[in-house]
Amino acid sequence: MTEIPRRTLLAYGGSAAALAALSACAPPVATGTPSAAPPPQAAPVLDRVPVPPGTIDSLPGDGSLLAWTVDDGTSTDVITAYAAFAQASGIRLTMFVTGTYIAWDESVDALVPLVASGQVQPANHTWSHPDLTSLPDAEVRDELVRTHDFIGELFGVDARPFFRPPYGYHDDRVDAIAADLGYTVPTLWYGSLADSAELPAATIVDLAREWFLPQHIVIGHLNWMPVTTVFEDLRAIIDERGLTTVTLNDVFTSEYHP
Template identity: 30%
Template sequence: MKKDQTFMPRRVLLTGAAAMGAAGTAGLFLTGCTDTAPARPGAPAAGPGGRAAVKSSTFRLQPLTGDGPPRAVPARTPVRVEPILRMSGTGRRMLLTFDDGPDRAYTPHILDTLAKYGVRATFFVCGEMARANRDLLARMADEGHVVGNHTWSHPLLTELSRARIRAEMERTSEAIEQGYGEHPRWFRAPYGAWNRAVFQLGSEMGMEPLAWTVDSLDWTEPGTRTIIDRIEHGAAPGVVVLSHDAGGDRSQSVSALRRYLPRLLDDGYHLTVPRRPYA
């Protein structure tokens, strides 16, 4: 059974973060051009609601308030006109990504399964959830996972002003820094809805836009078997799989991971985390 590389302790991960961000030529993300024209938003990919301790109306609609000035961020990235969709490079590499958490009811079980098989994943967290569960972000750092920005309250960004988009993204990056220990280098728009302002602001904050290739649609709670089938049938070199660890009842997502993960590994897939597509 193939496994991803051994987890790095958090202190090694954080001190080597800058080098890791620019390193590696295999498995780089290259899909997505750099221009200034707006991209067409994709179909919704995340369900409503939050973890048990945060009411859905609060999680999605809480007014924004300032938490102080933003911290220093990495150098500006290229401005894209579409999100990155898949990996390039050789080998049977795939990415597992989880949105909307961290949620204390489900995220620990997902982390336990990933740890059991020595696999790293990418978690696109919402700022309010991240602030309430900093210990889970610290665990993600300790176990070598990547944490990305998924906005503070999971709004439809294409309906917000530029100032509101910036606030959603900046507050979340600050929450990630406080719990994970470094600034996020990846961003995913809620519902897959991107526009020019989202790409430009993400670039200014040093984040690359990452979408997905295979949508498990687990947020619809279609049944564990259906989630497994969608991911196994969509498995292929370079794909990015979208699942959720919060935003509703994610027990099916937890159960599905326990079953499809060892099968993917037995099939020779190398489940890894994203690397920056530029030096």
């Protein structure tokens, strides 16, 4: 990974150059506060499968896996509360990073040990959360490259091949640009906690009951505090249903994560 100053956009002269460069708060005290309960989940032992080309919105096959994914990152308090919850519970998460939000810099100490162990997987959610289909080619590339480099600098990992297009908006042109950079898997979802805006905590629990199901990829957000007050309720749903949380790298192999 090229050593770069934080939050500096590299200028790339073309797709080949871009690919070469790419290679190179206290948590709340309500019911969401992790309590001394079941021991943390160990990393699952799975027969991983090669990542498919193209869009995914669920996990392959039959089973009892749940990919709990969280996006954006406007709130340091929410990110660090998720990190504390993961540390206490063993819940495994894929975090889709929007690099422009300073909360990621402010949360790095809480996240680095979880990323290093593989319990939390950072993935690419662009730099500034635009509708990629509305941008010219060079700006689509910059949105992905800039956050790729930011994740590499902050956490020392390669975020490829998974990217989440903001609002789920992508098309063949966007996918081709992303794939040329190694982001071959637009990652959508099969169920949402719908908390990109602020929702009542009880509504989030109801949505988890609807969507925390086997082999689903479920989307939440790192933006608003209500979800952090019901972490224990969400974990109870997972436990009641016999689900095992996984990161995308737990399930899939790729050339970046063999």
